[in-house]
Amino acid sequence: MDRLVCVTSWGTQKEPGNPKLMEYLLKPLMMAGFIHDMALMERMLMETKLNYTVVRPPGLKNGE
Numbered sequence: 001m002d003r004l005v006c007v008t009s010w011g012t013q014k015e016p017g018n019p020k021l022m023e024y025l026l027k028p029l030m031m032a033g034f035i036h037d038m039a040l041m042e043r044m045l046m047e048t049k050l051n052y053t054v055v056r057p058p059g060l061k062n063g064e
Helices: 020-029 032-046
Strands: 004-007 052-055
Touching: 004 032, 032 052
Parallel strands: 004 052
Antiparallel strands: none
């Protein structure tokens, strides 16, 4: 395997540009379980020697 590509989610890491609504309402109340798991996966990848890419799309759409 040359490269591992993982699709996680927008908002797995707290960053200055994240909307306050996301950080203080949506993440803790509605998305806590899966966001936590995706963030854990990202941290585990960073500790390996694998060649990887993490994609954090805010939304995937089929079409325009």
